[in-house]
Amino acid sequence: MLLEVLLIIPLVIAVLSYSIKNRALVQWMMVAGGASSFVIAVLLGLEVWSDGPYEHSIWYVDQLSVYMLCIITFVALMVATYSVSYIRHDHEEKEIGTRQLKMYHIFVQIFLFTMLVVVSSNNMGIMWIAIEGTTLASAFLVGFYEKDTSIEAAWKYIIICSVGITLALFGTIITYASSTEVLGESSDALNWTKLRDAAPLLEPTFLKIAFIFIVIGYGTKVGLVPMHTWLPDAHSQAPSPVSALMSGVLLNCAFYGIIRYYIISEIRVPGFAPDLMLIFGLLSLFVAAFFILISRDFKRMLAYSSVEHMGIISLGFGIGGPLGIFGAMFHMLNHSLTKTLMFLCTGNVVQKYNTREIGEVRGMATVMPITAALFLLGALAITGSPPFGPFLSEIVIMQAGLSYGRYIVTTVYVLLLVVVFAGFMYHVSRMVFGEPTEGVTRGEIHKLSLVPMTILLSTILVIGIFMPEELTNILREVAKVVPGSG
Amino acid sequence: MSSEIFVDAINGLGAVVLLTSIFLVASKRMVSFVRTFAVQSLALGLFAAIVAYHMGADHIYIVAVLTIALKALIIPTFLTRTIERIHVKREIEPLVGVPMSLLICGGLAFVGYYVSEPIIAGGNAITKNCFAISLAVVLIGLFLMISRKKAMTEIIAILVIENGLFLGAISIAYGMPLIVEIGIFFDVLGAVLIMGIYAFKINQTFETLDTSFMRRLRD
Numbered sequence: 001m002l003l004e005v006l007l008i009i010p011l012v013i014a015v016l017s018y019s020i021k022n023r024a025l026v027q028w029m030m031v032a033g034g035a036s037s038f039v040i041a042v043l044l045g046l047e048v049w050s051d052g053p054y055e056h057s058i059w060y061v062d063q064l065s066v067y068m069l070c071i072i073t074f075v076a077l078m079v080a081t082y083s084v085s086y087i088r089h090d091h092e093e094k095e096i097g098t099r100q101l102k103m104y105h106i107f108v109q110i111f112l113f114t115m116l117v118v119v120s121s122n123n124m125g126i127m128w129i130a131i132e133g134t135t136l137a138s139a140f141l142v143g144f145y146e147k148d149t150s151i152e153a154a155w156k157y158i159i160i161c162s163v164g165i166t167l168a169l170f171g172t173i174i175t176y177a178s179s180t181e182v183l184g185e186s187s188d189a190l191n192w193t194k195l196r197d198a199a200p201l202l203e204p205t206f207l208k209i210a211f212i213f214i215v216i217g218y219g220t221k222v223g224l225v226p227m228h229t230w231l232p233d234a235h236s237q238a239p240s241p242v243s244a245l246m247s248g249v250l251l252n253c254a255f256y257g258i259i260r261y262y263i264i265s266e267i268r269v270p271g272f273a274p275d276l277m278l279i280f281g282l283l284s285l286f287v288a289a290f291f292i293l294i295s296r297d298f299k300r301m302l303a304y305s306s307v308e309h310m311g312i313i314s315l316g317f318g319i320g321g322p323l324g325i326f327g328a329m330f331h332m333l334n335h336s337l338t339k340t341l342m343f344l345c346t347g348n349v350v351q352k353y354n355t356r357e358i359g360e361v362r363g364m365a366t367v368m369p370i371t372a373a374l375f376l377l378g379a380l381a382i383t384g385s386p387p388f389g390p391f392l393s394e395i396v397i398m399q400a401g402l403s404y405g406r407y408i409v410t411t412v413y414v415l416l417l418v419v420v421f422a423g424f425m426y427h428v429s430r431m432v433f434g435e436p437t438e439g440v441t442r443g444e445i446h447k448l449s450l451v452p453m454t455i456l457l458s459t460i461l462v463i464g465i466f467m468p469e470e471l472t473n474i475l476r477e478v479a480k481v482v483p484g485s486g
Numbered sequence: 487m488s489s490e491i492f493v494d495a496i497n498g499l500g501a502v503v504l505l506t507s508i509f510l511v512a513s514k515r516m517v518s519f520v521r522t523f524a525v526q527s528l529a530l531g532l533f534a535a536i537v538a539y540h541m542g543a544d545h546i547y548i549v550a551v552l553t554i555a556l557k558a559l560i561i562p563t564f565l566t567r568t569i570e571r572i573h574v575k576r577e578i579e580p581l582v583g584v585p586m587s588l589l590i591c592g593g594l595a596f597v598g599y600y601v602s603e604p605i606i607a608g609g610n611a612i613t614k615n616c617f618a619i620s621l622a623v624v625l626i627g628l629f630l631m632i633s634r635k636k637a638m639t640e641i642i643a644i645l646v647i648e649n650g651l652f653l654g655a656i657s658i659a660y661g662m663p664l665i666v667e668i669g670i671f672f673d674v675l676g677a678v679l680i681m682g683i684y685a686f687k688i689n690q691t692f693e694t695l696d697t698s699f700m701r702r703l704r705d
Contacts, residue, residue, distance in 0.1 A: 058665070123663070123666065125662055125663060125665075125669065125670075126669060128666075129666065132673045133676075135677075136673065136676045136677060136680055139680050140680070143684065146687070148702060149703055151684065151687050151688060152700040152702055152703055153703060154684060155637070155688060155697065155700065156700070156703075158677070158680060158684065159640055159644070159681075162644050163631060166624075166647050166648055166651060169670070170624070170651055172662075173655045173658070173659060173662065174605075176655075176659050176662060177658040177659040180659050185660065189663070205605075233703045236703075237703070300705065
């Protein structure tokens with residue numbers, strides 16, 4: 001029952017946003033919807049924790065799904081709160097018209113709906129449809145400003161992701177073909193629970209081929225190198241709250257698709273999937289580190305940082321074992337929270353300075369001290385400095401690498417992290433310190449936006465310093481969904 | 487009907503799907519490009535219908551009807567309208583010349599057969615031959631994607647890849663579950679509509695449909 005309510009909320013809000021004229025009301029409705037979704041996701045989590053996985057017709061919600069649902073709804077709540085002032089500012093500055101304002105609210109809600117479906121459907125085919133749905137729902141949001149660059153980004157986004165996702169469909173078809181030979185031609189032969197139970201009987205060659213296509217297909221959406229080319233364009237052109245949603249939770253959703261197949265593949269052909277993830281992970285880290293060093297546009301820099309972090313998560317799954325998977329799952333949470341904070345900060349910077357060039361932003365500390373402080377601390381967090389959450393998860397993955405004897409991989413991983421840290425700090429310090437850029441008035445751009453940003457920073461700080469016992473237990477339960485990690 | 491006629495019909499329609507893909511590569515005019523795609527979808531729909539009749543599987547009939555309605559009628563009409571509304575040069579200027587492209591397609595068809603060998607080796611279903619064709623069609627679609635740089639040709643290339651996968655799904659698993667198939671159709675329709683709208687915007691902004699002009703975003 002709870003799940004159905006959770007799925008209906010964004011749809012209801014989308015319909016209401018279409019019909020209600022009063023824009024302020026729609027914006028606060030978005031916040032209220034976000035808050036109630038988060039509460040419901042937590043309640044659903046408690047239910048799953050006490051009664052075990054929830055399974056009903058095409059829905060299946062286990063610990064992993066609930067974990068993702070909570071992350072999505074929390075980030076969505078933060079983004080909704082931030083959007084209130086951000087979008088109003090754009091509208092007042094005549095950047096966008098009333099029609100676009102309306103479209104923004106409708107598409108953000110549909111986008112949320114598709115992401116919620118991705119992580120709660122049992123049927124792998126429906127999951128595929130929902131992941132393709134996220135592309136369609138967010139395409140308009142990427143091209144939101146209707147400038148030549150945003151149209152270019154939206155076109156690349158929709159074409160590259162659609163091609164990628166058709167390859168994932170091929171992987172799904174092959175999986176289905178192998179499962180019908182075991183389960184017969186029933187409509188639930190694509191259900192993840194059935195596939196998991198039948199996994200020991202499935203044809204290994206089929207599973208291997210399928211997993212390759214799945215990693216390439218969903219990996220396009222995750223932004224793994226070399227399928228990442230759309231990502232810096234789309235994430236830099238979209239409005240900042242949308243970038244936050246795309247980087248913070250959309251990438252996780254696509255990763256979720258890979259994890260489900262990873263589990264099936266691990267049951268039948270252990271060792272095959274991790275090796276593949278290890279290669280993609282290292283490659284992503286390497287390329288992202290290079291592009292972070294040479295970046296000139298701070299939103300692109302953050303987009304490449306997302307590629308880097310997806311690489312780290314992929315590496316965690318590649319190393320595998322209880323520690324590696326624990327670390328990867330933990331890093332998903334930390335990355336979501338921190339990257340959302342960072343993109344929300346850049347929203348304030350873009351609206352204040354009217355540029356995305358790193359070289360043209362100077363003296364943030366004098367112009368808007370609170371945003372500058374949040375931005376600087378967020379940058380420290382995203383590069384894995386103590387005492388923030390991402391530091392812990394990156395250390396866990398390093399520890400996993402060392403304890404399973406992957407010394408070379410771990411060394412390369414740590415070296416690349418250092419390179420990313422240096423590059424990031426160089427760019428960020430240029431933006432935060434120094435004499436303010438001429439012609440920029442002092443003062444925070446909108447006070448309300450500071451609330452979600454502060455909440456996000458305190459969350460990663462609490463995770464980093466105290467690491468609540470409950471969270472460790474939750475993560476351990478989540479990691480147990482993957483075989484070989486119990 | 488005896489099963490031999492079925493095998494002939496199924497293989498024949500599979501061949502039509504492959505041939506139309508090759509015609510697409512050779513095509514130089516936008517309108518004939520869209521028409522060839524419509525013919526390919528029609529062949530695919532009939533293919534599904536014959537399989538449905540042979541297997542006695544009712545849900546494939548629905549899929550067949552949807553394929554013909556959507557991919558052979560609605561989408562081509564929408565694309566032709568968009569082309570007419572945009573009024574740009576209708577010729578396709580390929581990055582790779584037609585003779586070379588045809589040669590590459592021959593190679594891709596061969597790769598399709600070679601790769602599918604281990605997958606179809608174990609099975610004995612009558613449609614398994616078409617799995618090789620489906621792989622070839624997917625590869626030709628990917629080739630179209632990278633070698634033709636008009637927004638409209640990129641849309642069709644995605645649809646061709648989708649057609650190839652659809653053929654593959656029927657060949658090795660007699661189609662996906664119905665609810666999934668319908669969802670996929672819904673997605674394809676949505677994707678084509680959005681891409682059509684963007685093709686229109688690209689034409690407005692860049693005054694061309696040539697996507698290789700879009701090079702403003704780089705590091």
